[in-house]
Amino acid sequence: MSINSNRNLSQRVQGMVHNIVGDPLHFSLENRIFNTICAIAIFIITFNIPYNYATGLTVTSLIFSILTLVFGFIYYLSRCRKQVNLGVALAVISTNVMFAVNYFYSSGIEGASLLSFTLAFFLTMLISPSKQYYWWLAFNLVTVIGLICYEYYYPGAILNVYHTRGDIFADMTPTYITCILAIFVGTVYLKNAYNQEKKRGEEKNRKLELLNSEKSKLFSLISHDLRNPLASIQSYLQLMRDIELDAENKAQIETELLYVVNSTQEMLYNILVWSKTQMDGLNTHLTPVDVATAIHPILKINKMAVAKKKIALDINIDASIKVMADMNMLQLIVRNLVGNAAKFTPAGGAIYIRTSRTADAKCRIEVKDSGKGIDPARQADIFSLKVRSTFGTDNEKGTGLGLFLCKEYTLAQQGQIWFESNETGGSSFFLELPLAGN
Known part of the structure; x- marks a missing residue:
């Protein structure tokens, strides 16, 4: 039988x-x-x-x-x-x-x-x-x-x-x-x-014990990580109040201050999204999404971080590609991938963003950077909730929650996400989603 x-x-x-x-x-x-x-x-x-x-x-x-x-x-x-x-x-x-x-x-x-x-x-x-x-x-x-x-x-x-x-x-x-x-x-x-x-x-x-343990670690890291940007904001404001600055220095400090606020806001946004997912579960609404329309606003959001570190952006996005995706989830994934690339790429480096069609009727989005790469000891847990604080090339602080959300949201959209280490340094993250109409 x-x-x-x-x-x-x-x-x-x-x-x-x-x-x-x-x-x-x-x-x-x-x-x-x-x-x-x-x-x-x-x-x-x-x-x-x-x-x-x-x-x-x-x-x-x-x-x-x-x-x-x-x-x-x-x-x-x-x-x-x-x-x-x-x-x-x-x-x-x-x-x-x-x-x-x-x-x-x-x-x-x-x-x-x-x-x-x-x-x-x-x-x-x-x-x-x-x-x-x-x-x-x-x-x-x-x-x-x-x-x-x-x-x-x-x-x-x-x-x-x-x-x-x-x-x-x-x-x-x-x-x-x-x-x-x-x-x-x-x-x-x-x-x-x-x-x-x-x-x-x-x-x-x-599972509950593991989840509670990871939550405890996460909230402990969050409470610690929020102090650094808030302390920076406080120092900038104190400096601007106590010292008469010329226009050039004032503009530089305001740029630094805005950058810190944007980075903190991104971290808080990930936390809020994750909290909402924990309470309400994943609500996925798959519709045909224009990839170029979804990605370009994300690039504008990260423009300041890229400009501050003088990072070159090499963008090659096929405007004709549409995928079956949830627009909000797709943008959150791309925002985290591009944000991480900017965080871990040194000044004067480069970030490459490309889209292409695969042989099995999928869209592949690649975010490649020339940064310092991923520590081999962290690679196995890179998409998990085993959070460890990491610092970017300009001492940017991160909790690692973003990549966990990327994994969760990719699976919810019936897609795949993975990364590869580049031979010349840095890493490449790949996101694949089904093409619309297939």
Whole structure:
């Protein structure tokens, strides 16, 4: 049998199980366990109807017929109406009442009724909430001990249905086998369900702990990184107030001040975008986007950083390319890539921005710089939230959050992003998105 056939068979079996016990996405663990127990109980009881009738236990066969109808209704309440608590109460009460009646018509303490009560109590512990355990324990004990005491004082009330030694073996043996199999199946299913829930819970806790740890690092870095630009702004303002500056120096300081404000604003914008994503999730609206129209405003925003460091810009953008993208997400990605290139390119360096079509109907945007490149120790985590503060060639401070957002937003737009180290120094970042119309 091929792998695909095995996979299809597994999927069909899983689908059948979900139809019987409920999909884990829509039914709680307790609900699924109760549905399973009901399905098993219906199967066992239905099997015992003709068997008991054939062995001469006519009343027991009739009682089991009634129980089949009762459990069918209880299963409907739990599986279709999700009324688990009501179903549990009806199942426990009806089972004990019917077994109590059967006790009088199946040789009492000498028959198989005590085994049936034991199995019923085990199943009750599986399906009932923990806060009801003591109630159902008391209910079972009172019922069974009451029946035994009644038989002890009024033995004539019990009908002896075993006429031969073979009748006893014919009743006790299958009852014992049924109890053992039911306990085995119930225990295995319960343990498997518990282990799966435990595994899912541990995985969620691990992810939450990792996310909280990364958030703590991020906010610690942010609080530290914001002090530097604010201190610079304060120093510039203090200098301008205390010293009479000539026009040239004043213009230079104002340029420096504006540059610091723009850099800080970019960092805060990334933080706000990331915070909004954490609260609301990613809302992506893919539409045909003109790449040139999206990129040119970003280049104007970074014009001051490039001019300040006398960096040459080599731009080669195909004005005819359109991609399926979210305009805001695309601009955020390009803004971070160009901003990082300007940050890590030394004065007098160069940045190359190119767009091209690939053979597999995608648009490739390349942002290449002649900067100092990426530390090999940081390359594996460059797109992750394992944030480390980095300094640009002009001591520009960054948190690394921008590249993490680039990765998240690229995947949300069904694209790819990666980087390569250049042989001549610096690095190249590549962004690929599907062409519009493909």
